[in-house]
Amino acid sequence: MMNTKIVEVENLRKLFPVQKSFLDRLLSKKIEYVHAVDDISFNIKIGEVFCLVGESGCGKSTTGYLIVRLLEPTDGKIIFRGIDITHIKGEELRKLRKEFQIIFQDPYASLNPRMKIGDIIRHPLDIHMIGTREERREKVLSMLKDVGLYPPEQFYDKYPHQLSGGQRQRVAIARVLVLQPKFLVADEPTSMLDVSVQANIVNLMMDLKRRFNLTYLYITHDFGIASKICDRIAVMYLGKIVEIGKREEVLGEPRHPYTIALLTSIPGRKIAGKKLKIRGEVPNAINIPIGCRFYARCPYKKDICQELEPKFTKLSETHYVACHNIEMIKKDWPTLF
Amino acid sequence: MTNQELLSIKNLSVVYNTTRGRLIAIDNFSLGLSEGEIISVVGESGSGKSTLGYAILRILPPNGKIVNGEIHFNGINIIQLSEKELRELRGKKISMIFQDPMTSLDPLMRIGDQIVETILEHEKMDKEEAWNIGANLLESLRIDSERMYDFPHQLSGGMRQRIVIALAIVLNPKVVIADEPTTGLDVIVQYQILDLLKRLRDERKISIIFITHDLGLAYDISDRIAVMYAGKLVELAEKNKLFDRPLHPYTQGLLKSIPELSIDSKNLVSIPGYPPDMVTPPRGCRFHPRCPIAMSLCRQKEPKLIEVEKNHYVRCFRSGEVAFK
Numbered sequence: 157m158m159n160t161k162i163v164e165v166e167n168l169r170k171l172f173p174v175q176k177s178f179l180d181r182l183l184s185k186k187i188e189y190v191h192a193v194d195d196i197s198f199n200i201k202i203g204e205v206f207c208l209v210g211e212s213g214c215g216k217s218t219t220g221y222l223i224v225r226l227l228e229p230t231d232g233k234i235i236f237r238g239i240d241i242t243h244i245k246g247e248e249l250r251k252l253r254k255e256f257q258i259i260f261q262d263p264y265a266s267l268n269p270r271m272k273i274g275d276i277i278r279h280p281l282d283i284h285m286i287g288t289r290e291e292r293r294e295k296v297l298s299m300l301k302d303v304g305l306y307p308p309e310q311f312y313d314k315y316p317h318q319l320s321g322g323q324r325q326r327v328a329i330a331r332v333l334v335l336q337p338k339f340l341v342a343d344e345p346t347s348m349l350d351v352s353v354q355a356n357i358v359n360l361m362m363d364l365k366r367r368f369n370l371t372y373l374y375i376t377h378d379f380g381i382a383s384k385i386c387d388r389i390a391v392m393y394l395g396k397i398v399e400i401g402k403r404e405e406v407l408g409e410p411r412h413p414y415t416i417a418l419l420t421s422i423p424g425r426k427i428a429g430k431k432l433k434i435r436g437e438v439p440n441a442i443n444i445p446i447g448c449r450f451y452a453r454c455p456y457k458k459d460i461c462q463e464l465e466p467k468f469t470k471l472s473e474t475h476y477v478a479c480h481n482i483e484m485i486k487k488d489w490p491t492l493f
Numbered sequence: 494m495t496n497q498e499l500l501s502i503k504n505l506s507v508v509y510n511t512t513r514g515r516l517i518a519i520d521n522f523s524l525g526l527s528e529g530e531i532i533s534v535v536g537e538s539g540s541g542k543s544t545l546g547y548a549i550l551r552i553l554p555p556n557g558k559i560v561n562g563e564i565h566f567n568g569i570n571i572i573q574l575s576e577k578e579l580r581e582l583r584g585k586k587i588s589m590i591f592q593d594p595m596t597s598l599d600p601l602m603r604i605g606d607q608i609v610e611t612i613l614e615h616e617k618m619d620k621e622e623a624w625n626i627g628a629n630l631l632e633s634l635r636i637d638s639e640r641m642y643d644f645p646h647q648l649s650g651g652m653r654q655r656i657v658i659a660l661a662i663v664l665n666p667k668v669v670i671a672d673e674p675t676t677g678l679d680v681i682v683q684y685q686i687l688d689l690l691k692r693l694r695d696e697r698k699i700s701i702i703f704i705t706h707d708l709g710l711a712y713d714i715s716d717r718i719a720v721m722y723a724g725k726l727v728e729l730a731e732k733n734k735l736f737d738r739p740l741h742p743y744t745q746g747l748l749k750s751i752p753e754l755s756i757d758s759k760n761l762v763s764i765p766g767y768p769p770d771m772v773t774p775p776r777g778c779r780f781h782p783r784c785p786i787a788m789s790l791c792r793q794k795e796p797k798l799i800e801v802e803k804n805h806y807v808r809c810f811r812s813g814e815v816a817f818k
Contacts (some may be wrong), residue, residue, distance in 0.1 A: 212679055381752045
């Protein structure tokens with residue numbers, strides 16, 4: 157069977173130990189952990205835009221970092237183009253990294269302020285020793301053109317502080333694309349930008365995707381953007397995926413109350429004409445409840461939810477929801493559009 | 494504009510002296526706020542929207558200066574007030590909710606002490622009385638009054654912003670300026686904060702100037718929306734009017750660039766270019782370099798703000814012919 161999956165994530169977990177005070181350590185208190193990513197599985201197909209949506213602290217960025225191996229997973233497996241990359245190190249990792257890259261959220265922090273734009277983009281080529289000096293310069297110039305920074309010769313010698321946020325994010329994109337990766341993690345790449353500029357960057361990324369045959373894991377808290385670009389969506393809450401499906405399934409017929417709350421809380425004119433209000437905020441991920449993690453905030457909760465963590469219910473070949481109350485939700489929210 | 498305006502801003506201009514030169518942050522801006530009204534001031538970074546809030550409270554940074562205009566509150570011109578008179582005004586008549594709830598609370602003081610301090614700064618009473626007022630206020634905002642004993646770091650982001658709001662209204666001001674109060678909060682919490690602000694208006698008749706970059710949020714909370722671009726008010730209208738029939742090409746572009754949740758359309762439109770450098774703003778209409786319908790007149794002359802329809806103000810030479818698609 158031909159493998160159409162570029163990334164496979166199996167039972168991935170990442171626990172961060174909570175810093176203990178000296179006294180606590182002396183008393184050898186039990187170490188607590190933040191369950192940032194807690195047993196999630198999904199795969200991304202070649203050529204797909206896969207969106208990971210959730211609020212801050214849900215583990216979406218951690219998931220992205222784990223996949224590009226910027227963090228060491230606690231447990232689980234990450235398979236990239238058939239190769240298990242969960243624990244590869246050193247030279248092996250460096251070589252493969254050319255193929256999977258990440259674009260960070262903050263273009264004000266991700267570019268070295270002391271380096272010229274051209275050098276920033278050329279740097280990955282230097283590290284991987286690709287091409288001669290001349291070829292590298294040519295490559296950088298053509299990359300600058302590809303991300304819409306004209307005239308490239310002029311941008312080559314500028315410094316990051318001379319550019320606007322949107323232009324900086326273009327530089328960040330050029331820097332990862334120069335290695336011709338196959339797979340990109342985009343971690344909220346437009347959340348720091350003005351609305352009128354946001355779409356420029358998203359459209360550029362989609363345009364580059366077509367031209368360079370890329371696959372994206374797009375991490376965002378903004379369902380609006382997700383609805384414009386994704387093929388499939390996974391919604392995360394407290395380290396877990398609570399709903400996953402095709403774009404039309406998750407947006408049109410969401411079945412997890414958290415998904416519905418997120419979708420109907422988007423500011424501006426309302427889609428379903430009503431809103432699912434939920435109380436409280438995302439709790440911290442240290443003391444994880446036994447039952448459903450959304451229990452405390454859920455308007456649909458019943459007793460079983462507190463005792464038993466819901467498993468995925470398969471609603472279609474592609475649509476899975478982790479909730480005990482799907483039937484009730486279906487009745488109240490048949491469709492959002 | 495009418496006489497019942499609680500706060501009225503007339504021809505306000507604010508400049509900053511920067512190392513790169515003089516920058517006109519707000520240029521000839523006028524706006525009136527009625528009692529119990531919520532107006533959103535919408536704009537991108539550099540539009541002057543935050544400066545507007547600082548100017549009203551006269552808390553501009555040292556390099557900022559009001560060079561023209563009047564700001565009347567209840568008939569008093571705020572611009573002519575002395576520092577002493579301003580202290581009476583701030584907090585008691587007009588107060589502000591700042592953008593970042595993480596930095597607008599004192600990390601070393603209990604919430605209760607911060608509220609008490611604010612009250613005692615302005616009112617003569619004993620500590621216990623002030624503490625009770627604070628506790629009652631929190632309860633009325635549906636916050637557990639036990640929170641009075643907490644330090645800011647013990648609270649979540651949303652709870653902190655609720656405390657900041659409580660601090661802003663503890664002296665019963667008539668006007669609250671909320672400067673991007675939900676930035677950094679997640680959509681669900683954001684919605685809870687909007688709900689709280691709307692309740693302040695309904696229950697306490699507080700007027701609100703809601704400063705935001707998000708037209709969607711502006712739609713959810715306000716009665717009227719004022720759109721700013723590069724220091725200028727470019728459009729002002731009732732919110733439904735503005736959404737149904739925006740007349741300024743910038744407002745139109747901004748509306749289109751909201752990535753609206755949709756299942757059919759994957760179309761994402763943006764406004765080409767970037768907001769201008771305010772030290773050297775473009776001549777003529779400041780939006781012309783990014784405007785899809787600019788003509789040669791727009792490059793030379795600056796359009797005036799005109800009332801195109803009743804209570805719908807637009808600053809564009811072509812507003813009469815522009816239809817929104």
